[in-house]
Amino acid sequence: MTVRLRFAPSPTGNLHLGTLRAALFNWLYAQKKKGVFLCRIEDTDLQRSEARFEDSIFEGLAWLGLTCDESPMVGGDFGPYRQSERRGIYQTYIDQLIESGYAYYCFATPEDLEAEREEAKKAKKPYVYSGKYRDYFLDEAKQRVQAGEKAVLRFKMPQSGTVTVHDLIRGEVTFDYALIGDFILQKSDGTPAFNFAVVVDDALMNITHVIRGEDHLSNMPRQLAVFEALGFEPPQFAHLPMILGADKSKLSKRHGATNVIEYKEQGFLPEAMLNYLALLGWTPFGGHEKLPLQDLIQAFDIDQVNSSGAVFDVKKLSWLNGQYIRDLSATDFQHRVVPFIATTVMNKLKDLYNDLQLQQIMGLAQASITFLTEMEDFLQVFIEEDRAYQQRLNALGFKPEEQAFLSLFTQKVTGLDAAFSAQDMKVILEEIVAETGLGKGKVFRPIRIAMTGFQSGPDLMQVLALLGKGCLLRRLGMLIG
RNA sequence: GGCCCCAUCGUCUAGGGGUUAGGACACCAGAUUUUCAUUCUGGUAACCGGGGUUCGAAUCCCCGUGGGGCUACCA
Numbered sequence: 001m002t003v004r005l006r007f008a009p010s011p012t013g014n015l016h017l018g019t020l021r022a023a024l025f026n027w028l029y030a031q032k033k034k035g036v037f038l039c040r041i042e043d044t045d046l047q048r049s050e051a052r053f054e055d056s057i058f059e060g061l062a063w064l065g066l067t068c069d070e071s072p073m074v075g076g077d078f079g080p081y082r083q084s085e086r087r088g089i090y091q092t093y094i095d096q097l098i099e100s101g102y103a104y105y106c107f108a109t110p111e112d113l114e115a116e117r118e119e120a121k122k123a124k125k126p127y128v129y130s131g132k133y134r135d136y137f138l139d140e141a142k143q144r145v146q147a148g149e150k151a152v153l154r155f156k157m158p159q160s161g162t163v164t165v166h167d168l169i170r171g172e173v174t175f176d177y178a179l180i181g182d183f184i185l186q187k188s189d190g191t192p193a194f195n196f197a198v199v200v201d202d203a204l205m206n207i208t209h210v211i212r213g214e215d216h217l218s219n220m221p222r223q224l225a226v227f228e229a230l231g232f233e234p235p236q237f238a239h240l241p242m243i244l245g246a247d248k249s250k251l252s253k254r255h256g257a258t259n260v261i262e263y264k265e266q267g268f269l270p271e272a273m274l275n276y277l278a279l280l281g282w283t284p285f286g287g288h289e290k291l292p293l294q295d296l297i298q299a300f301d302i303d304q305v306n307s308s309g310a311v312f313d314v315k316k317l318s319w320l321n322g323q324y325i326r327d328l329s330a331t332d333f334q335h336r337v338v339p340f341i342a343t344t345v346m347n348k349l350k351d352l353y354n355d356l357q358l359q360q361i362m363g364l365a366q367a368s369i370t371f372l373t374e375m376e377d378f379l380q381v382f383i384e385e386d387r388a389y390q391q392r393l394n395a396l397g398f399k400p401e402e403q404a405f406l407s408l409f410t411q412k413v414t415g416l417d418a419a420f421s422a423q424d425m426k427v428i429l430e431e432i433v434a435e436t437g438l439g440k441g442k443v444f445r446p447i448r449i450a451m452t453g454f455q456s457g458p459d460l461m462q463v464l465a466l467l468g469k470g471c472l473l474r475r476l477g478m479l480i481g
Numbered sequence: 482g483g484c485c486c487c488a489u490c491g492u493c494u495a496g497g498g499g500u501u502a503g504g505a506c507a508c509c510a511g512a513u514u515u516u517c518a519u520u521c522u523g524g525u526a527a528c529c530g531g532g533g534u535u536c537g538a539a540u541c542c543c544c545g546u547g548g549g550g551c552u553a554c555c556a
Contacts, residue, residue: 008556010556012556024505041553045555045556048555087535113554121482126484127483127552150554170486173486174485176484180552183553187554189554191554198556215551215556216550216556218486218552219551225490241487242487250549279493283494284544287495287504287505307486307489309486311493312493313492313493314494315491316506321505322518368518369520374518397555441516444516448515448516448517454516456515457514457516460514461516478521
């Protein structure tokens with residue numbers, strides 16, 4: 001039997017890290033089992049759902065390459081894939097539940113319910129909906145609804161006893177029916193409520209495994225009861241631990257970026273994000289933590305997922321990012337990095353350097369940066385105009401007269417071939433060290449500052465060779481001149 | 482408040498009765514480098530507390546404590 005996994009976000013906010021992690025685990029399992037991964041948009045809350053959030057969700061999935069076999073975008077045999085477009089389907093099952101006596105109309109107003117809650121609070125008892133319309137005559141209820149009265153539909157839950165549910169990650173979990181109460185299947189505006197819609201959809205879409213956040217665990221008894229009332233076979237469930245902020249509370253904006261696309265903008269690679277997220281709550285056998293997607297699929301299994309919450313650590317993500325940047329092929333690196341380089345900068349580079357030199361510059365960058373966004377800073381030294389260079393030099397308080405060997409350096413540069421190499425530069429630098437008797441540091445550092453205006457940066461010989469004879473002599477002239 | 486879930490270095494985790502409690506990130510130190518970064522080597526650092534069970538508990542059980550989730554006409 002093919003497994004069918006679903007990712008069921010509600011478009012009430014941008015794609016969140018926790019939501020994405022749920023998507024990833026579903027996707028990984030589907031890939032591993034050569035099954036189907038589908039995306040269903042749970043937009044039954046008309047007030048909070050927005051099209052732009054749905055866009056955000058798909059934008060994030062696309063960035064990470066988590067492709068959907070079925071979704072509102074690509075369609076599929078089990079659509080529609082937006083709950084807002086499935087009203088007719090839900091109505092069929094609502095009718096069925098009314099006829100079979102599992103569902104009943106409830107005319108309690110929000111004020112009535114609030115009063116019930118207050119009362120329970122005063123009596124220091126746990127609040128459970130009273131079920132006061134539970135045994136109301138159906139004919140009478142239908143008449144009132146026909147007459148235009150507002151009502152919700154509630155599900156008749158068992159009122160006593162316990163239910164034990166099985167979770168792939170947590171094992172057996174037992175709940176007490178007396179504490180659950182009759183929940184809402186359909187709101188008074190006719191839209192289906194979550195615990196009902198999700199069951200109908202999972203059943204009709206032939207979902208075999210539901211992997212979702214731990215926050216859904218306590219909904220299990222309700223959903224299982226609906227599965228049973230409707231005569232559907234429930235799927236298997238796995239509830240993932242929550243992703244937490246540094247203070248161990250639920251991850252939220254005050255912990256930094258939670259919107260997935262922000263990580264793209266900050267220069268993270270999707271490979272690193274995927275790998276890191278997979279490590280949150282799960283460890284592959286063997287202790288290898290850096291696993292590319294294909295290895296992740298191979299190694300993944302639901303029952304190895306652990307059950308305690310995990311703090312999101314951007315430092316480890318960053319480390320992985322550096323690792324994945326280094327793993328890229330030279331051409332792939334260039335493709336990834338181009339969107340992070342302003343066109344003016346790019347044009348300047350192309351003016352100043354030939355293809356081979358550009359490749360060298362890119363190679364230097366790839367070997368050392370952690371985020372793609374570091375590119376702009378990294379490239380500064382190669383494209384700096386003389387005026388900006390001089391300003392920086394002044395700011396550093398550089399005194400050419402203290403560096404007597406600069407004229408020696410000028411002589412040697414003058415004698416260099418126009419197309420000198422980093423190796424050639426190394427030779428003359430070492431000559432200067434030998435001839436002046438100064439240490440390497442006493443020579444290299446001042447030359448770096450004098451020629452680039454920076455105190456640190458990529459390999460000095462490479463930088464000087466790339467800047468070229470003309471640039472060096474011009475700047476030396478400005479200094480000593 | 483009630484119900485449910487959870488608890489090993491700062492963080493992610495391995496380990497599921499006998500281990501010098503292992504790894505990764507971070508951190509610190511050293512090496513490499515003219516330098517930042519990268520890279521390499523080494524180091525510091527943990528079983529929440531209390532009771533049981535057992536010859537023996539980080540591991541099994543109970544209680545506590547702490548954290549989280551749910552307790553909506555949100556999902």
